[in-house]
Amino acid sequence: MIIEYDGTAFAGWQLQPVERTVQGEIEKALQTILQEEIRVTGAGRTDAGAHARGQVAHFDTAQSPNGINWTKALNSILPEDVVVREVAEVESNFNARFAAKSRTYQYRIHLGPIALWRNYCWPVFHDLDFSLLESCAALLQGQQEFSAFCSEEERDKREAIIFEAGWKKEGNFLYFDVTASRFLRGMVRMLVGSMVEVARGFLSLEEFQKLLQNPEGKKGGPLVPPSGLFLMRVEY
Amino acid sequence: MIIEYDGTAFAGWQLQPVERTVQGEIEKALQTILQEEIRVTGAGRTDAGAHARGQVAHFDTAQSPNGINWTKALNSILPEDVVVREVAEVESNFNARFAAKSRTYQYRIHLGPIALWRNYCWPVFHDLDFSLLESCAALLQGQQEFSAFCSEEERDKREAIIFEAGWKKEGNFLYFDVTASRFLRGMVRMLVGSMVEVARGFLSLEEFQKLLQNPEGKKGGPLVPPSGLFLMRVEY
Numbered sequence: 001m002i003i004e005y006d007g008t009a010f011a012g013w014q015l016q017p018v019e020r021t022v023q024g025e026i027e028k029a030l031q032t033i034l035q036e037e038i039r040v041t042g043a044g045r046t047d048a049g050a051h052a053r054g055q056v057a058h059f060d061t062a063q064s065p066n067g068i069n070w071t072k073a074l075n076s077i078l079p080e081d082v083v084v085r086e087v088a089e090v091e092s093n094f095n096a097r098f099a100a101k102s103r104t105y106q107y108r109i110h111l112g113p114i115a116l117w118r119n120y121c122w123p124v125f126h127d128l129d130f131s132l133l134e135s136c137a138a139l140l141q142g143q144q145e146f147s148a149f150c151s152e153e154e155r156d157k158r159e160a161i162i163f164e165a166g167w168k169k170e171g172n173f174l175y176f177d178v179t180a181s182r183f184l185r186g187m188v189r190m191l192v193g194s195m196v197e198v199a200r201g202f203l204s205l206e207e208f209q210k211l212l213q214n215p216e217g218k219k220g221g222p223l224v225p226p227s228g229l230f231l232m233r234v235e236y
Numbered sequence: 237m238i239i240e241y242d243g244t245a246f247a248g249w250q251l252q253p254v255e256r257t258v259q260g261e262i263e264k265a266l267q268t269i270l271q272e273e274i275r276v277t278g279a280g281r282t283d284a285g286a287h288a289r290g291q292v293a294h295f296d297t298a299q300s301p302n303g304i305n306w307t308k309a310l311n312s313i314l315p316e317d318v319v320v321r322e323v324a325e326v327e328s329n330f331n332a333r334f335a336a337k338s339r340t341y342q343y344r345i346h347l348g349p350i351a352l353w354r355n356y357c358w359p360v361f362h363d364l365d366f367s368l369l370e371s372c373a374a375l376l377q378g379q380q381e382f383s384a385f386c387s388e389e390e391r392d393k394r395e396a397i398i399f400e401a402g403w404k405k406e407g408n409f410l411y412f413d414v415t416a417s418r419f420l421r422g423m424v425r426m427l428v429g430s431m432v433e434v435a436r437g438f439l440s441l442e443e444f445q446k447l448l449q450n451p452e453g454k455k456g457g458p459l460v461p462p463s464g465l466f467l468m469r470v471e472y
Contacts, residue, residue: 004351051352075349083351113311115240115319116287116356 001026001074003042003055006081007226008119012048013055022046022082026057029077033068034061043096043234044103044183049226051120054085054233058096065089096234102163102179104232107192107224109174121173122228128199133167133174135205136195139212140165140178148215149191150184160184177232186223194220237262237310239278239291242317243462244355248284249291258282258318262293265313269304270297279332279470280339280419285462287356290321290469294332301325332470338399338415340468343428343460345410357409358464364435369403369410372431375445376401376414384451385427386420396420413468422459430456 003026011019015027023040030038042057070087078084108121111128143162164179176192194211197203211220239262247255251263259276266274278293306323314320344357347364379398400415412428430447433439447456 006351006354053352080354081351083349085349113319113321115242115317116289117353118242118316120352 002086050229052231056234107176148211238322286465288467292470343412384447429458
């Protein structure tokens with residue numbers, strides 16, 4: 001399944017015992033259709049408040065999936081902030097999480113106050129030097145070390161490679177696009193936080209580079225709001 | 237003042253005794269700053285659920301407006317779904333409503349289901365013939381007769397001229413841009429409703445033309461949802 005969701009009213013992708021999650025809503029919808037217990041595996045566990053244009057998830061069922069218009073059936077049951085864009089039958093050993101070769105996230109900044117689309121960006125009220133954002137992104141290319149840009153509990157499993165990273169500007173919006181083999185918890189939001197610190201003159205490019213190459217226990221950040229974060233697509 | 241707002245949680249622009257309105261929020265914010273009763277006049281009375289990128293409004297005060305950073309002061313008081321983008325002192329006889337030469341609205345359609353940005357468009361689930369939308373818009377150019385495209389109570393004061401009207405397509409979004417001397421209540425939403433009826437083959441282009449030229453009491457429509465409607469700018 002390729003899934004789009006507005007994360008504003010969700011406690012993230014991953015199933016929680018009480019709070020409303022995207023995984024939970026999709027499992028409920030599938031159970032309504034198939035009348036059996038279904039577990040869904042997503043390619044990326046997006047944070048509370050973060051969005052997805054192209055999350056990918058799979059589920060297993062012993063029943064024949066034929067004869068059902070899956071997108072129509074699911075979208076008629078799902079709440080309005082989740083839309084299943086595509087459904088296809090795959091090899092039984094396909095795993096949406098472990099078969100993924102890379103994920104692409106986008107982070108959206110709006111320069112100045114904003115009322116429309118405010119849940120889909122982070123409004124920034126400082127002057128930002130765009131060329132410094134570009135210089136930061138250039139340093140991320142090929143980056144494999146993220147101990148300054150992950151939560152404490154993930155310190156041991158931080159193998160990740162950034163394949164592509166870049167900023168673009170459209171009107172008052174700034175977009176950071178990043179493709180990596182995988183993403184650690186908080187990684188995009190902390191990287192954006194540090195890059196914005198550089199672009200507003202609070203951190204030097206050299207200090208940013210040091211956070212990447214030899215952080216010596218220092219942390220990047222701050223962790224910028226999840227409203228600007230979009231899981232755009234997953235590549236297999 | 238040039239004002240942007242997300243109309244989703246508003247009962248429209250115009251002040252209501254009980255319900256939450258944009259005019260009401262702005263008057264409250266101005267009264268907090270100026271400590272006097274303020275009445276605000278807007279260029280266009282947008283519907284409940286409709287949005288604005290560039291609503292224009294004016295107010296009178298006997299106090300000196302100098303020494304106040306107006307946008308900062310107002311935005312710090314206003315709720316997050318209203319943003320004042322610009323404030324300037326004008327001639328004392330300026331009237332945001334009556335001095336307006338034209339207004340430009342945009343109506344946004346999304347082809348197929350959508351979770352993100354769903355409050356900022358109208359999702360349409362039928363196939364639409366884009367060239368028929370374009371043919372409809374061409375018929376609107378210079379149009380001055382809207383008795384099929386307004387509410388009953390406005391039948392007598394329907395002088396309005398469409399200066400420009402056109403559709404554009406970007407991915408799965410369709411945008412209808414229209415500039416007119418003024419807009420009658422429901423006019424854009426009923427015009428879009430009729431054009432979509434043409435584009436899905438439920439109304440012929442000739443029937444649409446007849447609604448414009450000689451409606452004989454027939455009404456256009458249906459009235460499409462306000463979520464797709466944006467007051468983009470007002471020209472003076």
